[in-house]
Amino acid sequence: MNRYQILIEYVGTSFVGWQTQKKGNSVQKTIQNILSKLLKEKIKLHGSGRTDAGVHALEQSAHFDCKNKIIDKRKFLKSLNFFLNKKNISILKIKARNQNFHSRFSAKERTYLYLIRNDPAPSMINYNREWNIRNKLDINLMKRGAKKLIGTHDFSTFRASNCAAKSPIRTINKIQILKSKKQIKIRIKSPSFLKSQVRSMVGSLKYLSEKKWDLKKFNIILKSKDRKKCAPLAPAHGLYLEKVIY
Numbered sequence: 547m548n549r550y551q552i553l554i555e556y557v558g559t560s561f562v563g564w565q566t567q568k569k570g571n572s573v574q575k576t577i578q579n580i581l582s583k584l585l586k587e588k589i590k591l592h593g594s595g596r597t598d599a600g601v602h603a604l605e606q607s608a609h610f611d612c613k614n615k616i617i618d619k620r621k622f623l624k625s626l627n628f629f630l631n632k633k634n635i636s637i638l639k640i641k642a643r644n645q646n647f648h649s650r651f652s653a654k655e656r657t658y659l660y661l662i663r664n665d666p667a668p669s670m671i672n673y674n675r676e677w678n679i680r681n682k683l684d685i686n687l688m689k690r691g692a693k694k695l696i697g698t699h700d701f702s703t704f705r706a707s708n709c710a711a712k713s714p715i716r717t718i719n720k721i722q723i724l725k726s727k728k729q730i731k732i733r734i735k736s737p738s739f740l741k742s743q744v745r746s747m748v749g750s751l752k753y754l755s756e757k758k759w760d761l762k763k764f765n766i767i768l769k770s771k772d773r774k775k776c777a778p779l780a781p782a783h784g785l786y787l788e789k790v791i792y
Contacts, residue, residue, distance in 0.1 A: 547611045549643045552577075554606040557634040559674050559783065564597045564606070573597075573635060577608070580629045584622070585612050594649045594790040595656060598742070600782030602675070604659070605638065607790040609649040616640070647792075655719065655737055655791040658744045661784050662730040662752075669728075676729065677784035683755040685725050691754040691764050692721040692732075695747060702771035704746035711740050714771070733788070748780035 554577070562570030566578070574591050581589040594607040616622050619640050626637045646652075661676035663669055668678035695718050702714040722733040732751070734744055754764045759777075767775045 547613065547645070548615050549609055549611050549645055549647060550616065551607060551609045551641045551643045551647065551649060552637050553639040554603060554608060555636045555638055556603050556606065558597060558600050558602045560634065561599065563599045563601070564593055564595075564603075573603075573606075574608075576633055576635060577630065577637075578610075580626060581610060581612075583629075584625055585614060585616075587613055592649050594653050595739070595787070596741075597785075597787055598745075598782050600674075601785045601787070602783075603787040605789050606787050607649045607653070607792075609643060609647065616642075649790075652792050653737075653790050655735055656739065657733060657735045657788040657791070658739070659786040659788040660732040660734070660744065660748045660780065661786070662732070662748075663728055664725075664730055665728040674783045677781050679752065681756050683730065683752065684757065685723065685730065685755065687757070687761070688730075688732075688751050688755040689723050690761060691751050692723055694761075694765055694768060696721055699768065700771050701740055701743055703768055703773060703776050704743045704750070705740040705773060706742035706746075707773060709741035714740060716740060716743065742779060745780045745782065745785060746776050748784075750777040752780065753777040 556573050561573050564573045566572045566575040574593060578589050578591045589610050589612060591608050591610045597603060623637055623640055663676045663678045664683050666680045698717040700714050701716050705714050716736060718736050720735040724731045732748055753759045
């Protein structure tokens with residue numbers, strides 16, 4: 547068998563998420579179907595992780611096995627994108643890998659990017675690509691709250707009730723918050739994330755930066771391990787899987 551890794555960019559707006567589900571179009575199933583058609587065999591695509599409905603990817607990573615060797619990768623990439631681009635999916639790169647490589651289990655770090663537009667007027671150009679927040683946000687407060695999230699913690703407060711992970715313990719390696727004119731970029735790096743963890747953390751940082759909470763309350767809520775005390779989730783359309791490091 548031949549194993550290949552693909553790097554994928556997609557707009558998640560019209561998908562039920564990455565993972566194949568009984569109802570609705572998923573990114574995984576859409577790509578699998580085209581791969582199977584082009585390679586003339588049934589293909590199973592394995593992603594580095596799931597993204598929820600409405601979440602985008604700048605560089606999702608996935609792998610698949612096939613019987614036949616892909617001789618001309620450039621031509622194959624062109625054929626893939628001929629079918630996928632009209633579905634708001636683009637295959638950025640394809641690489642041959644050995645059987646020891648696994649898109650999920652070989653990953654050492656994942657980076658998510660969250661985009662906020664902090665302005666009374668939403669952008670029509672970036673509609674469904676960022677979270678428009680009209681209230682003025684205190685970036686310094688947001689950064690101080692983010693520092694409390696860095697390191698190894700029990701993130702039960704920021705974990706979806708239907709999260710299947712065995713442990714709520716996760717390590718956040720880095721959180722970077724940058725503001726440029728009206729846009730705020732929140733970049734979060736970790737070996738792995740719980741379901742809805744990033745959106746939960748961003749939603750809570752938003753509450754803090756709106757001064758609905760102070761730093762003391764933010765810290766208490768983090769340590770409470772109580773999902774019910776978390777702020778409302780940040781919407782999916784502002785979130786991007788930015789990069790997977792191996």
